Amino acid sequence: MSERVVPPTARQRRRPTKQGVVLSEALIVETALRLIEEHGADALSVRRLGRALGADPSSLYRYFRHTDDLMLAIADELIGRTLRTWRPTGDWRADLRDLGLRMHAGALAHPRAAVLSSYRVTGRAYEIQAVETILGVLRRAGFPDAEAVRIYHVFVDQALAHGALDSASLAMPKAAREAEAAVWRATYARLPADTHPHIAATARHLVADMPHSSYPAALDLLLSAAAARLAENRPRAARPTVTLDTSVNTAP
Structure with a gap:
């Protein structure tokens, strides 16, 4: 897409496409997300997207200025899908753990899109809502403002980084994933103790743990440090006061 700008009032298509659907920003984002998962980043072309929608490619400019604008909308939609499934309880630590796990699961549900969008800042509605929500959880828990921002930053970057890492692994062909998992059994588990004593001592744990995501453990470590x-x-003044009994028992 080129840098063509269409006024918001002119964006709504009133006639159905060839497939009988009326275009909307939500429909375009949903279709683009599906195409990315099926074909990768190359799916974000005006021609392919228009063909999938049964619409003239030029009609997409009514909603998005260019493909990067569409990519930001896709990234924001992934955030929105996480927020729509999350229900806070008031326990800051439990709430952030649940939100982090949902963010990670959302990335794995759309691995190719997650890899493409993990490093983007959208400035859109769902991202703004997420920033406001997470900072609110931290500030209500009692974190000073600077500390709340620092923990928010680490929390979000950790979730996005692990989501992208695990999504990239998940996007690999199944045979390649299985071959990499087998390396822990075929190579590391067979290293001799006289040359690699620490690997040999922990081999069974490496075989059991390494093929799986480390995100839940990393998230728990972060939340423990935050606590x-x-x-x-x-x-x-808010800390419990301990009073020492210094009286002397003079009873016989």
């Missing part, structure tokens, strides 16, 4: 920081930052 420890919260305890350190809590105002002294």
Whole structure:
């Protein structure tokens, strides 16, 4: 797509496409997301997208200025899908853990799109809602503003990075994934203790753990560290006071 701008008032297509559907931003994003998962990044072409929608490719400019604009909308939709399934409970640690796991699961549900969008900043509605929501969870928990932003940054980057990493692995052919998992059994589990004592000692754990995502464990480590920081930052007046009994028992 080129840098062609269509006023918002002119974006709505009123006539159905050749397939009998009325174009909308949501329909275009949904179709583009499906094509990316089927064909990869090359699917984001005006011609292929128009063909899938049964519409003249030029009609897409009513909704998106160019393919990067569409990519940002796709990234924002992935965020929205996570937020729509998440229900906070008021327990900041449990809520962030649940949200992080949902973000990771959402990336794995759309691995190719997740790899393409993990490093983008959309500035769109769902991303703004996510930033506001996560900062709200942290500030209500008692984190000072600077600390809340720092933990938010780490939390989001960790989820996106693991989502992209695991999505890239999932996007590999099944045979390639199985071959890589077998390396832990065929190579590492057979290294002798006299040359590789630490690998040999932990081999069975490597075989069991390494083929799986480390994100849940990494998330728990982050939240434990955040909880420890919260305890350190809590105002002294809010901390429980321990009174020592210094009286002397003079009873016979």
